[in-house]
Amino acid sequence: MTPRGRIRLRAATAGLLLVLCTLAACQRRAEPAASVAAPSASSPDSVAGAGSAVVDAYDVTKMDFKTPPAQVSSERHAGPYALGDALSLDAAVKPLVSAPVKEIRLDTTHKIIEIAPGVKFSAWTFGDQVPGPAVRARVGDRIKFTMTNRSDEPVPGLRMTAAPMMHSMDFHSAMVSPQDKYRSIAPGQTISFEFTLNYPGVFMYHCGTPMVLEHIASGMYGMMIVEPRAGYPTKVDREYSVIQSEFYTKPDPAKGKVDGQALHVLDSERLRNKSPTYTVFNGRYNGMVDAPLQAKPGERVRLFVLNAGPSNTSSFHVVGTIFDRVWFDGNPDNQFRGMQTVLLGSSSGAIVEFIIPEAGSYVMVDHHFANASQGAVGLIAAGTSAGELEHHNIPATATPTEAQAVAGKLAFESKCLACHSIGGGDKLGPDLLGTTRRHDDAWLTRWLKAPEQMMQTDAKAKAMLEKWKIPMPNQGLSDDEIKQYIAYFKWADQNVKKP
Numbered sequence: 427m428t429p430r431g432r433i434r435l436r437a438a439t440a441g442l443l444l445v446l447c448t449l450a451a452c453q454r455r456a457e458p459a460a461s462v463a464a465p466s467a468s469s470p471d472s473v474a475g476a477g478s479a480v481v482d483a484y485d486v487t488k489m490d491f492k493t494p495p496a497q498v499s500s501e502r503h504a505g506p507y508a509l510g511d512a513l514s515l516d517a518a519v520k521p522l523v524s525a526p527v528k529e530i531r532l533d534t535t536h537k538i539i540e541i542a543p544g545v546k547f548s549a550w551t552f553g554d555q556v557p558g559p560a561v562r563a564r565v566g567d568r569i570k571f572t573m574t575n576r577s578d579e580p581v582p583g584l585r586m587t588a589a590p591m592m593h594s595m596d597f598h599s600a601m602v603s604p605q606d607k608y609r610s611i612a613p614g615q616t617i618s619f620e621f622t623l624n625y626p627g628v629f630m631y632h633c634g635t636p637m638v639l640e641h642i643a644s645g646m647y648g649m650m651i652v653e654p655r656a657g658y659p660t661k662v663d664r665e666y667s668v669i670q671s672e673f674y675t676k677p678d679p680a681k682g683k684v685d686g687q688a689l690h691v692l693d694s695e696r697l698r699n700k701s702p703t704y705t706v707f708n709g710r711y712n713g714m715v716d717a718p719l720q721a722k723p724g725e726r727v728r729l730f731v732l733n734a735g736p737s738n739t740s741s742f743h744v745v746g747t748i749f750d751r752v753w754f755d756g757n758p759d760n761q762f763r764g765m766q767t768v769l770l771g772s773s774s775g776a777i778v779e780f781i782i783p784e785a786g787s788y789v790m791v792d793h794h795f796a797n798a799s800q801g802a803v804g805l806i807a808a809g810t811s812a813g814e815l816e817h818h819n820i821p822a823t824a825t826p827t828e829a830q831a832v833a834g835k836l837a838f839e840s841k842c843l844a845c846h847s848i849g850g851g852d853k854l855g856p857d858l859l860g861t862t863r864r865h866d867d868a869w870l871t872r873w874l875k876a877p878e879q880m881m882q883t884d885a886k887a888k889a890m891l892e893k894w895k896i897p898m899p900n901q902g903l904s905d906d907e908i909k910q911y912i913a914y915f916k917w918a919d920q921n922v923k924k925p
């Protein structure tokens with residue numbers, strides 16, 4: 427075939443494809459819930475032009491991209507760090523406020539937060555909290571945003587603080603010039619800008635000042651929920667936000683202390699190696715284990731999930747249920763049904779909805795279990811106190827709520843279940859129910875640290891080996907892990923009844 431012939435053939439194929447695509451689009455257009463690829467701004471939507479009555483939610487010619495230049499002033503705001511009735515300060519997401527203009531203020535601060543019990547971390551924040559407050563709005567709403575850089579205000583109760591510095595705000599829900607709206611402002615300055623929300627989603631916002639990695643890892647992120655113009659197609663009983671993020675910490679080299687506890691600062695070595703010390707939900711190690719989200723059996727729960735990163739991926743899962751719907755990036759047009767997990771890269775979001783099938787304590791985890799073991803665990807407590815529960819995988823074992831014990835239970839289920847049960851009878855090794863009555867903490871610690879040594883030196887251990895014949899292998903446990911196992915065993919000895 428001549429080159430010219432080839433081109434002609436290609437043109438014909440393209441034409442055919444175009445016709446097919448248009449037909450397919452027309453067909454899809456007949457279903458109101460379905461979506462159609464957005465036309466480019468330069469070529470108007472040919473399908474809508476053909477007289478279709480259904481409105482295209484993605485008609486870019488109807489979107490609003492007009493926004494005046496950002497205003498920067500040296501006015502310093504002195505009131506609350508976060509303002510606006512579209513904001514939710516904790517995991518319970520408030521209902522949508524109907525006003526089409528949403529004024530929000532998120533000031534930046536430098537603050538000491540507690541990531542885990544006793545781990546005080548020198549953080550940078552939006553709205554004086556990590557994560558920053560969740561913003562809730564809907565497509566078509568106008569966001570009027572203001573932020574004062576208050577990073578130079580002294581941290582209460584602490585003489586030494588992180589040096590004041592430039593900060594900025596980058597909303598993934600906006601379509602604006604980054605050089606104008608996302609510019610960095612100095613301590614004491616205030617920036618204001620506005621924009622209209624054109625796409626629904628669960629969007630990240632974060633500081634965009636270089637090194638962005640450090641600003642996000644220090645706590646400068648949050649979620650903006652943008653509902654579709656007509657709201658969500660489902661009705662739910664509960665709505666919560668869950669933000670996963672990583673912390674990279676080391677004890678302060680200057681040996682700073684807060685309330686008598688060691689101050690922790692950003693570890694830039696770990697940060698570059700993507701090797702966090704904590705991976706958490708809503709800013710705290712096992713945070714929602716200590717304060718579970720509430721729901722009732724039979725209820726439908728909607729979680730707004732965001733992986734703020736900065737660098738790792740989340741495989742979000744809820745033990746005990748299946749996601750009836752997953753709206754990837756929080757847009758109902760990106761729908762999956764019957765999902766077990768949702769994979770979220772850094773800054774990806776999702777809405778997941780599910781039914782609570784029966785009374786229980788449903789465990790939210792990053793199913794990358796190395797991440798879960800760093801604190802990305804939470805509970806949805808549904809209709810029963812945790813102590814009365816039975817775990818589905820292990821009969822007669824309830825779920826504790828205290829953080830150490832929960833971590834111990836998770837670790838037990840992954841490392842010890844092959845040879846032990848708790849209250850379920852002997853396996854290769856003894857049933858461990860009652861082990862904290864048979865042995866004190868010091869003995870258990872020594873045993874878990876080095877069973878092979880104990881079997882040579884300790885009389886009790888020698889007797890056990892004689893009875894059980896096979897020696898328990900050294901499990902290579904760290905001191906922290908050993909504390910968690912013992913916390914779990916103690917909890918079990920108080921809460922699990924002998925069957």
Ligand SMILES: [Cu+2]
Nearest residue numbers: 593633635641
């Ligand atoms: Cu910043």
